[in-house]
Amino acid sequence: MKAAVVDRPGGIPALREVPDPRPGDGEVRVTVAAVAVENVDRAIVAGTHYTAAEFQAALPAIPCFDGIGHLADGSTVGFGGLRPPHGALAEHVVVPAAYTVPIPEEIAAPTAAALSSAITAMTMRTAGGLTAGETVLVQGATGVAGRLAVQVARLLGAGRVVATGRDPVALEEVGADAVVNTDVDDERLIQAFRAHAGEGYDVVVDYLWGRPTALLARALVPDSFTLAKPTRLVQVGESAGPDIRLSADALRTSGLEIYGAGRNAASGMAAAYQQVVEWVRAGALTIPVVTMPLSAIAEAWTRTDLRGRRLVIVPG
Ligand SMILES: NC(=O)c1ccc[n+]([C@@H]2O[C@H](COP(=O)([O-])OP(=O)(O)OC[C@H]3O[C@@H](n4cnc5c(N)ncnc54)[C@H](OP(=O)(O)O)[C@@H]3O)[C@@H](O)[C@H]2O)c1
Incomplete structure (x- = not known):
């Protein structure tokens, strides 16, 4: 053969x-x-x-x-x-x-x-606990998996979807409510993450890791003594790098919670698979x-x- x-x-x-x-x-x-x-x-x-x-x-x-x-x-x-x-x-x-x-x-x-990349996007619910109306940030939304994650977030009833990427044309294509271009200097990226957070990012689906995720963690640190709302970050990919520098205050004060994509996979992935198949079959997910x-x-x-x-x- x-x-x-x-x-x-x-x-x-x-x-x-x-x-x-x-x-x-x-x-x-x-x-x-x-x-x-x-x-x-x-x-x-x-x-x-x-x-x-x-x-x-x-x-x-x-x-x-x-x-x-x-x-x-x-x-x-x-x-x-x-x-x-x-x-x-x-x-x-x-x-x-x-x-x-x-x-x-x-x-x-x-x-x-x-199908597997769309099923991976379901980790925003299985691992990240997404509920209807919450705000989702898709890190790396211009890639194959990220574009599917934007669609999946909508289908799961996300209230707002914010997308990050480097290509402005591709970012406009993905169908998010707001976009953040990561191809800017560190301070501008931190400001952009803050400017588009609305009431806060509830769930982050992270296909990037590396610099954009390190700067997101910095962006989530409050400027004053406040009780930050939780942000549940689901680690799925590492297109921007295998490591991040994570300061102590980013965990202590920001509300950031980091989960691996495999969290709750044993109990949740079979239903996630069936749901994705149904959406594809019905033409709701492309x-x-x-x-x-x-x-x-x-x-x-x-x-x-x-x-x-x-x-x-x-x-x-
Ligand atoms: N765990 C799983 O089951 C699973 C499933 C699918 C994917 N993944 C992982 O998720 C990641 C994305 O997969 P994919 O198939 O969507 O890949 P892809 O189509 O190549 O997309 C990559 C994404 O990352 C961005 N990117 C690439 N290099 C970057 C950098 N240096 N700095 C900032 N952004 C960068 C790209 O932005 P541009 O558009 O600007 O290039 C694009 O948004 C990979 O690490 C992959 O292995 C995991």
């Missing part, structure tokens, strides 16, 4: 002929229909993700570890559970049967492959994707013009 193979650390996947995988006990063979390429996949291949060592040790290896495909009976499933060197960018995969979930027929495979065939993987992997659309690799 054909597959996209990386043969050196940081290499670009290239189309190769590899042995067709055969299922063992408890496993199923899946014909791959769509695989989303996300930042995490690129970071694993580049060696910058915390799980990259396993991939680098298994080279040559096939990237991406989940996707959408068809079982022998023609049904469509989401699959996961792949471990390096076996990845999803291939014509077929073999996965444990337990790592497949049915996908409703009405959802096209490329859209289904990109997931923008760009499809490219597996044969064009090298070109697809190096694209930089996707502007808020998820790259999805399909057969061909």
Whole structure:
């Protein structure tokens, strides 16, 4: 079968002929229909993700570890559970049967492959406890996940949605009530966070971390002795950097509470998944994707013009 193979650390996947995988006990063979390429996949291949060592040790290896495909009976499933060197960018995969979930027929495979970012946005409720009428700040709202988070915030009944990004044109596209451009000097960014806070940010969905989130924490520190309203920040991504400098007063006085995206995942994610599927099925939530065939993987992997659309690799 054909597959996209990386043969050196940081290499670009290239189309190769590899042995067709055969299922063992408890496993199923899946014909791959769509695989989303996300930042995490690129970071694993580049060696910058915390799980990259396993991939680098298994080279040559096939990237991406989940996707959408068809079982022998023609049904469509989401699959996961792949471990390096076996990845999803291939014509077929073999996965444990337990790592497949049915996908409703009405959802096209490329859209289904990109559902996970919308499901991640549901952490504003599962981890951040968002209730209707509250104000949501989406850090990194011009990216694929951030744009979906703006939509999800609306669908969950947020009262106000504030979006951050660096590109003024993209910021206008995302459909927020107010925007903050992070591509300004530190003092101006702190002032902008304060100016658009309204009654305060109740929930922050943070795809950035790094400098913008460090400055947000500073912006939340009150100027005088007051009891600050809580701001529940849900840490989801790190597009602006893996670390922040967090002063003691930013935690002590600002009302800032920081949660990982995995908080309450065990109890809340199944319902979150069902809700996202329903919204997509009903046309209430749109997931923008760009499809490219597996044969064009090298070109697809190096694209930089996707502007808020998820790259999805399909057969061909
Ligand atoms: N935990 C999960 O399940 C999950 C799911 C999806 C995504 N994520 C993570 O969330 C993050 C965003 O993912 P994505 O798919 O939305 O990525 P994306 O489409 O590439 O968007 C990245 C966002 O970050 C901004 N950005 C990038 N570099 C920046 C910098 N140096 N300073 C300030 N802003 C910067 C971009 O702004 P511009 O538009 O100006 O470039 C854009 O808003 C990634 O870290 C990803 O791994 C996690």
